[in-house]
Amino acid sequence: xxxxxxxxxxxxxxxxxxxxxxxxxxxxxxxxxxxxxxxxxxxxxxxxxxxxxxxxxxxxxxxxxxxxxxxxxxxxxxxxxxxxxxxxxxxxxxxxxxxxxxxxxxxxxxxxxxxxxxxxxxxxxxxxxxxxxxxxxxxxxxxxxxxxxxxxxxxxxxxxxxxxxxxxxxxxxxxxxxxxxxxxxxxxxxxxxxxxxxxxxxxxxxxxxxxxxxxxxxxxxxxxxxxxxxxxxxxxxxxxxxxxxxxxxxxxxxxxxxxxxxxxxxxxxxxxxxxxxxxxxxxx
Amino acid sequence: xxxxxxxxxxxxxxxxxxxxxxxxxxxxxxxxxxxxxxxxxxxxxxxxxxxxxxxxxxxxxxxxxxxxxxxxxxxxxxxxxxxxxxxxxxxxxxxxxxxxxxxxxxxxxxxxxxxxxxxxxxxxxxxxxxxxxxxxxxxxxxxxxxxxxxxxxxxxxxxxxxxxxxxxxxxxxxxxxxxxxxxxxxxxxxxxxxxxxxxxxxxxxxxxxxxxxxxxxxxxxxxxxxxxxxxxxxxxxxxxxxxxxxxxxxxxxxxxxxxxxxxxxxxxxxxxxxxxxxxxxxxxxxxxxxxxxxxxxxxxxxxxxxxxxxxxxxxxxxxxxxxxxxxxxxxxxxxxxxxxxxxxxxxxxxxxxxxxxxxxxxxxxxxxxxxxxxxxxxxxxxxxxxxxxxxxxxxxxxxxxxxxxxxxxxxxxxxxxxxxxxxxxxxxxxxxxxxxxxxxxxxxxxxxxxxxxxxxxxxxxxxxxxxxxxxxxxxxxxxxxxxxxxxxxxxxxxxxxxxxxxxxxxxxxxxxxxxxxxxxxxxxxxxxxxxxxx
Numbered sequence: 001x002x003x004x005x006x007x008x009x010x011x012x013x014x015x016x017x018x019x020x021x022x023x024x025x026x027x028x029x030x031x032x033x034x035x036x037x038x039x040x041x042x043x044x045x046x047x048x049x050x051x052x053x054x055x056x057x058x059x060x061x062x063x064x065x066x067x068x069x070x071x072x073x074x075x076x077x078x079x080x081x082x083x084x085x086x087x088x089x090x091x092x093x094x095x096x097x098x099x100x101x102x103x104x105x106x107x108x109x110x111x112x113x114x115x116x117x118x119x120x121x122x123x124x125x126x127x128x129x130x131x132x133x134x135x136x137x138x139x140x141x142x143x144x145x146x147x148x149x150x151x152x153x154x155x156x157x158x159x160x161x162x163x164x165x166x167x168x169x170x171x172x173x174x175x176x177x178x179x180x181x182x183x184x185x186x187x188x189x190x191x192x193x194x195x196x197x198x199x200x201x202x203x204x205x206x207x208x209x210x211x212x213x214x215x216x217x218x219x220x221x222x223x224x225x226x227x228x229x230x231x232x233x234x235x236x237x238x239x240x241x242x243x244x245x246x247x248x249x250x251x252x253x254x255x256x257x258x259x260x261x262x263x264x265x266x267x268x269x270x271x272x273x274x275x276x277x278x279x280x281x282x283x284x
Numbered sequence: 285x286x287x288x289x290x291x292x293x294x295x296x297x298x299x300x301x302x303x304x305x306x307x308x309x310x311x312x313x314x315x316x317x318x319x320x321x322x323x324x325x326x327x328x329x330x331x332x333x334x335x336x337x338x339x340x341x342x343x344x345x346x347x348x349x350x351x352x353x354x355x356x357x358x359x360x361x362x363x364x365x366x367x368x369x370x371x372x373x374x375x376x377x378x379x380x381x382x383x384x385x386x387x388x389x390x391x392x393x394x395x396x397x398x399x400x401x402x403x404x405x406x407x408x409x410x411x412x413x414x415x416x417x418x419x420x421x422x423x424x425x426x427x428x429x430x431x432x433x434x435x436x437x438x439x440x441x442x443x444x445x446x447x448x449x450x451x452x453x454x455x456x457x458x459x460x461x462x463x464x465x466x467x468x469x470x471x472x473x474x475x476x477x478x479x480x481x482x483x484x485x486x487x488x489x490x491x492x493x494x495x496x497x498x499x500x501x502x503x504x505x506x507x508x509x510x511x512x513x514x515x516x517x518x519x520x521x522x523x524x525x526x527x528x529x530x531x532x533x534x535x536x537x538x539x540x541x542x543x544x545x546x547x548x549x550x551x552x553x554x555x556x557x558x559x560x561x562x563x564x565x566x567x568x569x570x571x572x573x574x575x576x577x578x579x580x581x582x583x584x585x586x587x588x589x590x591x592x593x594x595x596x597x598x599x600x601x602x603x604x605x606x607x608x609x610x611x612x613x614x615x616x617x618x619x620x621x622x623x624x625x626x627x628x629x630x631x632x633x634x635x636x637x638x639x640x641x642x643x644x645x646x647x648x649x650x651x652x653x654x655x656x657x658x659x660x661x662x663x664x665x666x667x668x669x670x671x672x673x674x675x676x677x678x679x680x681x682x683x684x685x686x687x688x689x690x691x692x693x694x695x696x697x698x699x700x701x702x703x704x705x706x707x708x709x710x711x712x713x714x715x716x717x718x719x720x721x722x723x724x725x726x727x728x729x730x731x732x733x734x735x736x737x738x739x740x741x742x743x744x745x746x747x748x749x750x751x752x753x754x755x756x757x758x759x760x761x762x763x764x765x766x767x768x769x770x771x772x773x774x775x776x777x778x779x780x781x782x783x784x785x786x787x788x789x790x791x792x793x794x795x796x797x798x799x800x801x802x803x804x805x806x807x808x809x810x811x812x813x814x815x816x817x818x
Contacts (some may be wrong), residue, residue, distance in 0.1 A: 173650035174658040176616050177715070181722060182643040183668035185636075195660040 006271025013264035017257075021081040030060060032231040037145070045250050065249040067239060076231040077254050083232045084213045084261060087147055091212035092205045094151035099158020100201065104160065104189050107166025120156035128153035132215060133224050141227055146219065150212045159228035161204055166198045199276035206269030210262045215259050233258045253266040285356055287457050287490030288314040288375075294349035295341065295514075297586040305334045306345060308514045314458065314490040319481075321501045321522075323493045323537075324511035326708075330494045333511075334460045337492070338377055338475035339367040345478035348504065355457055373403050376451035380463040382443035386435040392446045393419075393431025393790070399453045413764065422479060438623060440602075440626045441472035448479065464492045467600035469764070474590050474808035477504050496737065498541045499767070499811030506680060512536045517708065526814065540742040541816035542767040544809060546794040551774040555591040557627075558725050558758035559613065562587055562633070566608050581599075582608040584782045586622070590726070591774075593756035597773030599763060605782035606622035608761045610730045614648045615639055626726065644674055647719035651731035653711035664699030665712055670722040681721075688717040691754075692747060709740035713747065727752075728760045733768060744774060767816075770794055778802045 020027065030050055032199075036057070039048035044065040049057045050072065064073040107117040123131070123191065135149035147261050169175065170193065178188050219225030220234025221241075233254035240250020308330040314320045326329045326548055335341045337352050339359060344554040352359040354375055359367065379385040389394060393415050400411045419427035422445040435443055444464060451459055451748065456556065465473040484491050484675040491676060494505060501508055501522070508525040510518040510533065518531045529535045564586040568581035583605040592594045598606040612619040615631055624631040634642070650656045657666055667685035669680065674685070692713040703711055719727055729748065733741045749772060752759050761771050769776060769790070776793045778786040778801065786799040797803045806812065 075613055173652060173656040175717065177648065177650065177656060178658075178669065179616060180614050180646070180648050181718070182640050182673045183669060184640075184673070192658055192661075196658070 004271045004275045006267050007205055007275060008271075010264045010266070010268025010271055011261065014268060015159040017261055018085065019079055020078055021118070023045070024075075024078040024082065025176075027078060028061075028063075029078055030058075032071065032076040032079040033229060034071065034075075036066065036070040038137065039066050039276065040068055041247055042066040042070075043247075044073075044253075045196055064253045065247065067236070067241060067250050071268075073236065073253055074248060076236050077233065077257055080231045080233045080236060080254060081257065081261075083143070083226065083230065084216060087150065088209040088213040088265070089214040090147045091154065091216075092209040094147060094199060095154035095158050095208050095212075096205050098151070098155045100162050100194065100197075102159040103162025104166055104194065104257075107163040108170055108185070108189050108193065115165075116159070120159050123153065124156045126153070127219065131217055133222075136219065136224050141225065141229075146216060146225055149219070150215050154208050154211070158201070158204060161200065162197055165200060166193055171192050171194050179208070194261070203269055203273040203276060205251075206265050206272060210265035210269070213258070213265070214262055286313040286315045287318075287355060288492065289335070289337075289356075290337070290350070290351035291353070293333065293336060293347065294372060295329070295336055295345055296348045298344045303513060305348075306514055307336065308603060309350065310511070310516045311350075312509050312516065312519055314347070315486070316457075316490055317488045319484060319491040319493055319504055321505035321507045321508045321510060322492060322641055323496065323498065323501055323508060324626065325496060325537075325739065326729050327513070328511040329514040330511050331462055332463050332514075334492065334494055337458075337460060338371060339364075339377065340399055342347040357817070369403070372399055372456070373454045374456050374489055375458040375768070376454070376456040377462065378444070378447045378451050378464045379462040379481065381467050382440065382447045383435060385447055386443060387601055390434075391431065392433055392435060392438070392801055394445070396431075396450050396453055403454055409724060409728055414453070415449075420509040421452070421483070422449045424449075438737065439472075440468050441476060443477055444468065446478075448483070452483060452487070456489065458490050458492065459484070460492045460494070463496070464493075465500065466495070466497070468809070469768070471804060471808040473600065473810065474503075479505065480579075497810065498526070498738070498810065498816060499814075501570060502811030502814040512539070537738060538816060540738040542742070542745070542765075542771040543816055544767055544770050544794070544806075544812055545815075546770045546773075546790045547590075551594055551789070552591070555593055557589060557625075558592050559588065559590040559760070560623075560625040561609075561613065562623040564588075564612060564624060565620050566605075566612055567620045570793065581782050583612070583619075583779075584624070586779075588760075588777060588784075588787075588817055590626065590758045590760060592725075592758055594774045595752060595759040595761050597761045597763060597774050597776045599766065599769050599809075600779035601764060601805075603781075604779040606762050606764075606779050608782075609779070610648070610656065610728050610760065613726075613760065614646050614728055615643070616648075637733070641674075641805075644670070644722040645725045647722065647724040647726070648728040649712070649715050649719050649732040651734050653708045653715065653735060656715045656806060657711055657718075659703055661699055662702055663706075666703075666714065666718050667699070667721050670718065674722060684721060685717070688720055689714075691720070691751065692717045705738075709736055709744060712736060712740075712744055716744075716747065716751070720755070724757070726758045728762070730762045731764065732761075734765060736762065741768070748772065766794075766806065778805065 024098045027083040034050050034052060036050045039050060042048050042062045042065050044063060059159055062072055064077060066072055102116050117244055131153045135152060139145045149257050166179045175188060175192055178192050207236045217224060217234035220232045221238045223238060225234055226232050237251045237253040286534060292306055293310045294305055297306045310333060322330045323553045347360050394413050396418060397411055400406060400414060415431055416427045419430055424430045424442060424445050435489050456474045468476060495501060506522065508522055509516055512533050518534045519527055519528065525534060525565050526538065529538055564583060566583045569579050586609050587597060593681060598609060600606045611617045613624055618633050651714045664685060668681035671684060673680035685699060689696050689727055694710065694713055729764045733744050736744060753758060763774055775788045777784045785791055786802045797806060
């Protein structure tokens with residue numbers, strides 16, 4: 001798997017982002033909520049001052065400039081990485097767990113197929129962003145709410161994938177042999193069928209992850225995502241949008257991070273697809 | 285000048301294979317008007333030779349030595365464009381599975397026309413006439429209708445005839461047939477073999493016929509070449525090779541082919557009944573959303589009896605309903621009507637819940653050893669699954685698994701290995717051990733040896749016979765292969781279109797068949813005039 005260049009590139013890019021996210025406090029950042037009226041709208045690389053929570057002014061180099069409140073964009077972007085990665089991974093996980101349960105049920109238990117799939121068709125008919133906005137509007141905007149809001153529109157896609165895999169795996173002789181051996185239905189579903197769906201699910205999971213990161217930024221940008229005091233790439237861009245022409249760095253840096261992250265996850269997904277599905281890899 | 289001359293052909297495998305070369309220094313020739321049979325077990329490199337001649341080797345393989353001469357022209361040195369010209373025009377190939385060799389979204393006539401278009405400049409009227417002539421030549425009824433049909437609308441035999449028509453379109457000097465009848469029923473196989481013989485005589489082609497089946501060899505070959513692991517072990521005239529094989533491997537192969545002569549083991553008529561079906565029927569529900577369409581009957585009124593320690597064979601062609609009956613008896617399917625009595629209990633209409641404690645008593649072994657074991661579970665897990673389901677403690681189940689592995693002649697230390705580390709024959713042994721782990725009364729073998737090479741098949745059959753006597757199991761043996769049936773069955777039921785047309789002791793059915801379908805089936809068995817297994 002590690003011999004595949006897509007996996008190497010995507011994986012190392014993500015690893016780097018993870019290091020940036022985890023190591024944010026030690027990478028020359030300041031608290032991302034700190035501001036200083038004297039350091040408003042600084043260009044990238046400019047030196048200025050920032051007021052700590054205790055009220056002291058300290059010197060600080062604004063690597064990516066500062067916004068109209070005088071907050072350090074570099075610190076905000078790095079801390080925003082944490083939010084993006086958490087949202088991406090958690091949404092993918094939530095969507096996969098629910099999708100797998102629904103898909104296994106619909107695929108293996110005949111009587112569940114119709115009802116489950118019609119509900120999924122219904123969810124699929126509504127644009128993802130609308131569902132997400134509706135869910136956030138229903139509850140208070142917080143990290144768990146946003147994760148759920150992003151995961152819900154992905155569940156039908158996972159369900160469909162799992163169901164189609166189950167439909168072919170359930171006809172395999174080894175499943176029939178398990179039936180003949182008196183293995184209970186639940187054990188067949190989770191013990192025999194589920195392990196054989198893992199590879200395509202992992203690939204689908206990476207795509208969901210990429211889309212979730214993107215959707216989180218979109219929601220924040222639209223102002224319906226996480227509250228503005230939490231630094232996310234979407235929030236930073238939303239705030240920088242007003243003076244985009246004069247100070248493009250407010251939008252540029254979080255934008256680049258967003259693009260690189262989504263690209264890395266997608267490349268990793270392509271690589272995983274090639275290595276986990278030997279049939280696909282041979283064709284290349 | 286011979287049609288095809290293969291000199292010292294060597295094809296290399298990519299690094300990390302089980303051997304360095306797929307084909308090592310193979311030399312043979314095919315004369316004009318000659319059928320040379322290339323025989324070998326799976327992995328012997330016979331298909332690779334065909335691909336090397338046609339110049340259609342997969343990218344991972346390459347010809348690293350030797351020459352292939354087609355009518356004295358060296359193909360290994362020919363440019364791709366020249367090869368493209370020769371393919372179809374001077375050499376043509378037919379494949380094992382005509383459904384996948386034909387394009388499913390193109391009409392059959394258009395597919396033949398494509399061959400003509402690529403190689404000849406002809407008016408469309410001439411082409412049309414030629415297509416119809418070809419279809420007539422391969423004895424397809426109503427050529428106009430067939431030319432306008434899609435592959436899925438035709439039967440397997442008809443599709444293979446289309447493939448042959450395509451191959452013959454440009455009157456090639458060499459026809460390569462790669463297991464062309466393996467996917468077909470016996471009666472269809474006999475017709476296709478006859479057709480190939482007839483066309484070969486008429487056109488004077490050289491034919492390179494690849495097969496694993498010595499029965500087919502006995503029917504069609506002039507000369508025989510035997511391959512083993514990429515090397516040619518024997519080459520000679522048909523009778524010489526079949527009757528006086530010089531090489532041990534050839535002898536072993538020919539000895540492994542079961543005879544058509546039924547065995548003479550006496551059956552104990554007083555043994556207790558294990559299985560009895562009465563009026564067993566299965567109709568697959570028809571389509572339709574609001575109103576159900578008419579159902580498709582797969583098995584109708586099947587009455588069988590099977591006693592302890594005996595083997596009942598169900599013999600039939602594809603679509604005869606033999607597998608449906610087997611799957612109903614194991615209750616993987618719910619029968620539409622009738623009774624399935626296992627001892628005193630009727631399984632036919634039990635609910636899944638009531639059935640679970642009884643499932644232990646009927647076990648099944650499937651055809652495809654590569655799909656019968658869960659690739660993500662170790663052998664040990666597969667073997668203890670059944671006993672664990674019935675409350676046997678894990679330690680005891682493992683002990684039982686080791687005993688069973690010894691019974692099927694595998695080492696106890698394979699428990700931690702995964703299915704992909706085993707060969708087809710070994711996997712089938714594991715499947716048998718898995719079925720025996722829950723100590724069943726009845727073992728259903730659904731084409732259990734059909735996917736195996738003859739030598740492995742002989743071993744597995746011997747193993748099944750031994751287990752049956754040792755555990756006095758009742759065995760329901762489903763097969764399309766009359767030779768295998770003759771060797772293992774005490775009783776035989778012949779099925780056609782979902783019904784049993786003949787049922788009785790194996791000796792009677794084989795030696796004095798009464799039903800005309802049974803007779804047709806026996807007449808079609810390849811190599812019946814030839815006594816194998818001696």
